[in-house]
Amino acid sequence: MTRLVLIDGSSYLYRAFHALPPLTNSAGEPTGALFGVVNMLRATLKERPDHIAFVVDAPGKTFRDDLYPQYKANRPPMPDELRAQVQPMCEIVHALGIDILRVEGVEADDVIGTLAVRAADAGMEVTISTSDKDFAQLVREPGVGGGSVALVNTMSGSRMDSDAAVAEKFGVPAARIVDLLALMGDAVDNVPGVDKCGPKTAAKWLGQYGSLDGVMGNAAAIKGKIGENLRAALERLPLNRTLVTIKTDVALECTPQSLRLREPHVDDLRALYTRYGFNQALKELEAGSVAAGAGIAAVAEKEPGRARSSGFVAAQVAVPEGLDPALATPGRYEAVTEAGHLEAWIAVLRNAGRFAFDTETDSLDPMRANLVGLSFAAEPGRAAYVPLGHDYPGAPPQLDRARALDLLRPLLEDASVAKLGQHGKYDLHVMRRHGVALAGYADDTLLESFVLESGNARHDMDSLARRHLGYETKKYEEVAGKGAKQIPFSQVSVEDATFYAAEDADITLRLHRVLAPRLAAEPALEAVYRDIEMPLVPVLERIEANGVKVDVDELRRQSADLSRRMLAAQQRATELAGRAFNLDSPKxxxxxxxxxxxxxxxxxxxxxxxxxxxxxLEAIADQHELPRVILEYRGLAKLRGTYTDKLPEMVDPDTGRVHTSYHQAGAATGRLSSSDPNLQNIPIRTEDGRRIRRAFVAPPGRKLVACDYSQIELRIMAHLSQDAGLLRAFESGADIHRATAAEVFGRPLEEVTANERRAAKAINFGLMYGMGAFGLARQLGIGRGQAQDYIALYFSRYPGVRDYMERTREQAREHGYVETVSGRRLYLEYIRGGTQAQRAGAERAAINAPMQGTAADIIKRAMVEVDGWLAGQRDASGRSPALMILQVHDELVFEADEAFVPALLEGVGERMVSAARLTVPLVVDSGVGDNWDEAH
Structure with missing residues (x-):
């Protein structure tokens, strides 16, 4: 029988990219997806198919977009590392002699479906190479005089070629797959199904009522909340069915018989394999094997277009589909060096009602940066740069900085005119230090991107411009040089600075025009952005500016003590080893x-x-004393190198304080991180860590006050799981770990032993972080079987927790993400694929992320409320009786006048407790002291 292989190009592309590590060739070009496709295509071609085609989506809208404008609206853009591999894949596929098919107006699935049905009708044996579940609707067993259609996942090796195989995987035969998908919906394609209806529920209904029409006709008979959800979705289910049905009647210029595998272009393949380091494929090619090839195609990239503006070349990469061309073309930028010109721009910006702005300075440290210039953009493609501090020989005349800021101040301090930026917290710092209290900071493209795509690690402007605009921005090194030869921005020519700086404001505005509508289409995410992230920006700027006083002499004493103990550990290690060795050398x-x-x-x-x-080292510390001594040495060295030696160097000479920097987009869960210095990782459970906290002190006449949420993640677990036992324990105000021990071990509270409470505490926290029996056994020093018994007992007493965990895993697999109570999405890259270890890690994250993320949302809300309250406590001179100076995990730290401490404890506690409405009460523990350790 004649064989036809139809390759789902997008499936190949993404599966290879996500399944393999980020490989590169000798030139640093990404090759991970290419390498994966090499192996998949080699496996396919070794089967010697008679006919073959590589099918990808054509650019532009399809009939499904006309039917449902939100179709695929939430699909994230292609990662930059993957985009760079698309064109090489096209070249490799073509060189292999495989036809690449794209048909406008339909998706690649429809092209594959049409070819598969026509080929099977003509008696051909069709194999669709894909990992997309939608294709299960096309599976056809061999019939009398007819061909067959089978699905093969080349990466996993699985094959689906019969109704029995389809039913085993999905619970329904091929003929009912469309009905199943219509009920479930498709989160990837943004097709909403029946809420809370997963594959098992959909299959059960179809088994009972025969078809989607049967389910719809019997909707009134289905009881409970899921029945209500079904009835609420009845109007959209027929459209769902249309959207998930693969067309099999597309008008094509080719026939299945015309898709013959051609002879490969050996010279082209040799060059491509050599460039990308595919040595095994190259060996097979030189040996004359047709199956040596590999490649993939997705969307043919356009040739980079380039346009000149202000003496600079702005590079463009492929423009994203559907983007307004005005947002992807080079702009017109001008330098503003006269007062009249600046006043004209101020009028333009005020009339616009919203504009992007950016600062240029001579330092990355906002507490020490001097303003060199400002840039503005009120519409895409038009921006201005106001040079204020370029002082190189021959620099053109510029506006006096004080005069320019006086002209700009009414506009910048007017809250009714909205400003937007990219990582604008830095710019708020700079403007404050130069006497401008910028108001009306309304949007930040870094945070828009972070809320929309928390799983993406890159939210810098250059990456966002490439990802969303297909635009390659001018890099700082291109105007200022790099390494030892880099010059400060004040030495960059005004002409060069104008393009670089104005482009920053322009691109920021363009990005906002792209990202804002996407947020508006997701009300829950927009609420996270508007109600949590944006109000927090000025709050964090104030906390950073406040800084914290440190006792430098105390830190130096601690450094000396740590050095002595490190030396003692080195000496003990030498004794145990019987010879000298370098404790810092892994080899x-x-x-x-x-x-x-x-x-x-x-x-x-x-x-x-x-x-x-x-x-x-921990794993073998019970077998020899030396590993424990090495761990002790490393712990001491880390504390000295990270804190006691470094913190004195970080004291700002102008303020006499340490000013950390907080990062809102640092962790996918929404947790704040900090740097320069990182204050999140000071150990709290060790005496040495507490000693370091003693060096954070209050100035004379003031106290440090620490307010910490008590067991907030466990309380969130109780809220999310609605487990009756957990809710009861928290509502009673009992010691939750003692209450858990009493439940698990079946004894009265007063009889719970210290070891039982310790075990319960380990279970409580361990389950939140996905700990299994092995981890619990190691933590408690017990056998794995006993640890498993503890976990089983726990779940028998708290079945709601088990149900929540199972429900959350299923929802994560279905949607690809989990959500916090506030609606923040936490994407899980490997929840549906990757290695077993990666999937297990994604499942653990699915359980914990909603709790961590909800805790992060709660303390952020609290910070905004507390900051607003503190603003109202200032006296006529603007002095505040208390300052918020640190945020660490679930804790807020304040510096306050001694007389104001009681009012502060009451005001902060009230606002932290009311920052969320959970089923169980929030509790805040507070302390007061002359240093952070005393207050904690």
Missing amino acids: QLCALLFEELKLPALVKTPKGQPSTNEEA
Whole structure:
């Protein structure tokens, strides 16, 4: 029988990209997806198909977009690293002699469906190479005089070629797959199904009532909340069915018989394989094997277009589909060096009602940066730069900085005129330090991107411009140089600075025009952005500016003590080893621990070598004293290097304080992180960590006040799971770990032992972080079987927690993300694929992320409320009796006049408790002291 293979190009592309590590060739070009496709296509071509085609989506809208404008509206853009591999894949596929098919107005699925049905009707054996579940509707068993259609996942090796195979996976035969998908919906394509209806529920209904029409006709008979959800969705289910049905009647210029595998272009393949380092494929090619090839195509990239403006070349990459061309073309930028010109621009900006702005300075440290210039944009493609501090020989005349800021101040301090920026917290700092209290900061493209795509690690302007505008921005190194030869921005020519700076404001405005509508289409996400993230920006700027006083002499005393103890640890390690060695050398440690002392290498590096990291040393610390001594040495060295030696160097000479920087887009869960210095990781459970906190002090006449949410993530677990036992324990105000121990071990509260409480605490927190029996056993020092018994007992007493965990995993697999109570989305890259370890990690994250993310949302809301309240406590001179100076995990730290401490405790506690409405009460623990340790 003649064989036809139809390759789902998009499936190949993304599966290879997400399944493999970020590989690169010798030139640093990304090759991970290419390499994966090489292997998949080699496997396909070794089967020697008679006919083959590589099918991808054509650019532009399809009939489904006309039927449902929100179709695929939430699909994230292609990652930059993947985009760079698209064109090489097209070239490789073409060189292999495989036809690449694109048909406007329909999706690749419809082209594949049409070819598959026509080929099967003509008696051909059709294989669709894909991982897309939608294609299950096309599976056809061989019939008398007819062909067949089978699905093959080349990466996993699975095959689906019969109704029995389809039913085993989905619970329904191929003929009912469309009905199943219509009920479930498709989160990837933004097709909403029946709320809370997963594959099992949909399959059960179809088994009972035969078809989607049967389910709809019997909707009134289905009881409970899920029945209400079904009835609420009845109007859209017929449209769902149309959207998920693969067309099989597309008008095509080719026939299945015309898609013959051609002879490969050997010279082209040789060049491509050599460039990308595909050595095995190259060997097979040189040996004459047709199956040596590999490649993929998705969307043919356009040739980079370039346009000149203000003496600079602005590079463009492929313009994203559907983007307004005005948002992807080079702009017109001008330097403003006269007062009249600046006043004209101020009028333009005021009339616009909303404009983008950016600052240029001579330092990355906002507490020390001097303003060199300002840029503005009120419409895409038109922007201005106001140079204020370019002082190189021959620099053109510029406006006096004080005069320019006087002209700009009424506009910048007018809250009725909206301003937007990219990472605008830095610019707020700079303007405050130069006497401008910028008001009306309404939008930040970094935060818009972060809320929409929290799973994406890159939210910088250059990456966003590339991802959303297909635009390559001018880099700082291109105007200022790099390395030892880099010059400060004040030395950059005004002409060069004008293009660079004005482009920043222009691109920020363009990005907002793209991202804002996407947020508006997601009301829950827009609420997170508007109600939590944006109000927090000026709050964080004030906290950073306040800073915290540190006792430098105390830190130096601690450094000296840590050095003495490190030396003692080195000496003890030498005694135990019987010879001198470098405790900081992993290579020497490996040789000593695993070769000389013959200790077991229980933890390996990604390359399979014995590891000497903390986990590895902890694993063998009970077998020899040396690993424990090395861990002690490392802990002391980390504290000294990170804190006691570094913090004195970070004291600002102008303020005498340490000013950390907070990052809103640093963690996908929404947790704040900090840097320069990082105050989130000071150990709290060790005496040495608490000693470091003692160096954070209050000035004379003031106290430090710490307010900390008590067991907030466990309370959120109780709220999310609605487990009766947990709710009862929190509502009674009992010690939650003692109450858990009493439940698990079946004894009265007063009889719970310290060890039982410790075990319950480990279970409570461990389950939130996805800990299994192995981890619990190691933490408690008990057998794995006993640990499993503890977990089973826990779930028997708290069945709501088990149900929540199972429900959350299923929802994560169905939608690809989980949500916080506030509606923040936490995307899980490997929840549906990747390695077993990656999927397990994604499932653990699915359980914990809603709790961590909700806790983050709550404390952010509290910070905004507390900041507003503190603003109302200022006296006539503007002095505040208290300052918010730190946020660490679930804790807020304040510096306050001694007389104001009681009012502060009451005011802050009230606002922290009311920052969320959970089923269980929030509780805040507070402390007061002369230093942070005393207050904690």
